[in-house]
Amino acid sequence: MAGRRYFRWLIWGSEALLLALVLSSWVALAGQGLATFQRWAWDFLSLYTGARMVWDGQGADLYNLEAQMRYQEALLAPRRVASGGLPFYYPPTILPFLLPFAWTSLPLAYFLWLLFSLLLVALFILLAWRMIGREHRLTFLLALFSFYPLSNHLLQGQTTLLLLVGFTLAFLFLERGREGAAGLALALGSIKPPLVLPLLLVLLGKRRWQVLGGLAIGSFLLLGPPLLFLGPSALTDYLSLTLRMLGAREAYGLFPEAMHNWRAFSWRLLGSGLAGNLLLLGLTLLSLGLLGWIWRHPWEERSPRFPLQFASTVLLTLLVSPHLNLHDLVLWLLAGTLIAHASRGKGAEWRWGWVFLLLGGLVPLVNPLWPRPFGPPTVLLAVGAVLWLLGRIEASRPSKGERVAGDTGQDGGKLLQ
Numbered sequence: 195m196a197g198r199r200y201f202r203w204l205i206w207g208s209e210a211l212l213l214a215l216v217l218s219s220w221v222a223l224a225g226q227g228l229a230t231f232q233r234w235a236w237d238f239l240s241l242y243t244g245a246r247m248v249w250d251g252q253g254a255d256l257y258n259l260e261a262q263m264r265y266q267e268a269l270l271a272p273r274r275v276a277s278g279g280l281p282f283y284y285p286p287t288i289l290p291f292l293l294p295f296a297w298t299s300l301p302l303a304y305f306l307w308l309l310f311s312l313l314l315v316a317l318f319i320l321l322a323w324r325m326i327g328r329e330h331r332l333t334f335l336l337a338l339f340s341f342y343p344l345s346n347h348l349l350q351g352q353t354t355l356l357l358l359v360g361f362t363l364a365f366l367f368l369e370r371g372r373e374g375a376a377g378l379a380l381a382l383g384s385i386k387p388p389l390v391l392p393l394l395l396v397l398l399g400k401r402r403w404q405v406l407g408g409l410a411i412g413s414f415l416l417l418g419p420p421l422l423f424l425g426p427s428a429l430t431d432y433l434s435l436t437l438r439m440l441g442a443r444e445a446y447g448l449f450p451e452a453m454h455n456w457r458a459f460s461w462r463l464l465g466s467g468l469a470g471n472l473l474l475l476g477l478t479l480l481s482l483g484l485l486g487w488i489w490r491h492p493w494e495e496r497s498p499r500f501p502l503q504f505a506s507t508v509l510l511t512l513l514v515s516p517h518l519n520l521h522d523l524v525l526w527l528l529a530g531t532l533i534a535h536a537s538r539g540k541g542a543e544w545r546w547g548w549v550f551l552l553l554g555g556l557v558p559l560v561n562p563l564w565p566r567p568f569g570p571p572t573v574l575l576a577v578g579a580v581l582w583l584l585g586r587i588e589a590s591r592p593s594k595g596e597r598v599a600g601d602t603g604q605d606g607g608k609l610l611q
Contacts, residue, residue, distance in 0.1 A: 237280060237521075238304050238351025243269065244282030245292035253424045256282070257431035259438065269300065281446050283435045286420035286428050287384040287413065288353065307351050314355040315344070318527070321362045325535040334534060338527060347521035354522050356382050357389055361528055365504050368405070368495050377408020384413045389522070392485055392511040399486065400493045440516060452570075455518040456481070459569035478514045484580075485510050488587060498536060499590040505532035506583045509576050523572065529579070536586070 243266050247256055255261035263279040295303040295310075319338070326334050338344065347354060360382030367376035383390030397405050421428060439448060451462050460474035488506050491499070508529045512518055557571045564571050 236304070236350050238307060239266065239270075239300070240280035240282045241284070241288075241292055241307075241351065241353070242296070242300055242303055243280070244284065245289065245296035247282075248289060248420075248423060249293065249296035253428075256424060256428065257435045259435060279446055281435070281439060283432065283439050284353075284385060285387065285417075285432055286424060287381075287416040289420040290416055291353070291356065291385070304351055308348060311348055311351070311355055314359050315348075317359055318355070318362060321359070321366065322527075322531045325366075325531055327534070327538040330534050330537075334531070337530070341524070341527060343520050343523035344527070347524050350521050352521040353385055354389075354524050357386060358524050358528055361508065361525065362531070365501070365528075365532065368504075369500065371495060373402060373404035374408040377405040377410070378412040380405070380409045381412025381416060384416055386522075388515040388517065389511055389525070392482065392514060393507055395482070396485065396489050396507060400489060402493070453518050454512070454520060454523060454570050454572040455515050456513050456573070457516055457518075459573045462566050462569050481510045481514045488584070497590070499587050501532040501536040502583050502587045502590070505529040505536075506580055506587070508532075509580050509583075513573065513576055526576075533583070 243262055244256060246269070247253065247262070247265055252261070252265070259281055262281055266279050295306055298306070319335070322334070323331065360379045363379035364376040367373070367379060380390060380393070383393075394406075394409070397409075439446065450466070451458050456474055456477040460470045460477065464470040464473055485507060488503050491497075494500060505528070508525050512522065512525060515522070557575055568574070
């Protein structure tokens with residue numbers, strides 16, 4: 195009885211701490227917003243630039259960096275562009291989401307986009323609500339609203355919330371056997387291709403043709419209309435600009451060592467020369483190999499290990515992505531939700547597993563004080579979470595009676611059931 199009372203007080207104390215963190219997180223958000231509002235250093239400037247160029251009939255120069263910077267200077271005059279300018283180098287698939295905001299001024303477009311982002315947050319909460327046990331919901335909400343990458347995402351006017359909703363929908367559809375619909379939801383990942391590529395490799399390896407078909411259809415629906423305005427050369431122009439941006443350092447708002455991936459870890463440890471890049475290559479290959487090992491069991495979407503496999507995939511995807519800023523860590527919210535989903539009816543150690551991951555959203559606040567050679571603390575936290583998940587996946591490994599046929603892709607759901 196005393197142990198149960200102690201545990202209850204521990205839970206209540208943790209939730210009180212989370213509430214305090216919620217308030218401090220949003221105070222920090224407001225302070226950062228007031229500090230940067232006049233300089234328009236937010237990422238939404240790049241999104242608005244791309245959408246506005248297409249709106250004004252300058253789509254032919256959409257991926258011309260010099261034309262973009264001239265357009266931004268005219269857009270902001272007499273104010274200066276922060277960090278030498280914020281280029282637009284998204285694929286054309288993002289334009290259907292941006293053009294509805296291009297008709298108005300930059301400040302109004304930003305606040306309308308903020309409202310749209312809040313709607314995406316609400317949609318994610320609705321999707322996650324039924325996955326999380328009733329006893330965990332208050333803790334989940336407090337952890338979510340104290341999650342600093344989410345605050346940063348809303349302030350910056352970023353786009354990763356679209357992927358958060360898309361990946362969450364994809365998981366729910368997969369769990370219900372609706373593989374075609376899952377593929378359509380995953381098409382939202384086409385706005386940031388590196389964040390969908392590892393899962394694409396998993397789907398190819400597991401021969402989930404229904405999912406891949408839905409993904410292809412959804413990507414075509416997002417890509418087709420913009421290409422009517424931009425022309426097919428927009429794809430090669432986009433790839434050329436993206437490669438140019440990968441080589442940029444401390445310019446155009448790009449600071450690789452300040453990211454939250456293996457690239458930042460390797461470069462902070464060994465520098466950006468040969469040694470650092472060899473370490474980056476090795477860690478990337480190791481992560482992809484680990485991803486294959488996680489999915490070596492037969493595909494079984496109703497298995498208790500399936501949400502754990504999906505959560506591990508999300509975390510490893512973030513580590514191997516060559517471009518990963520703070521706001522992209524909102525995908526941790528999905529990983530935490532999946533752990534909470536798998537923990538229903540389990541012991542207390544499961545609860546602390548997903549709460550610990552979501553509390554990791556506060557780790558970036560100490561990043562400036564973190565010893566540089568040890569890499570971003572978020573990377574170390576993600577690695578720890580993956581190792582914890584591996585232990586749980588192995589504990590729920592398939593029995594001898596599980597059907598090997600589940601690995602053939604023949605039992606996939608029908609497209610748009």
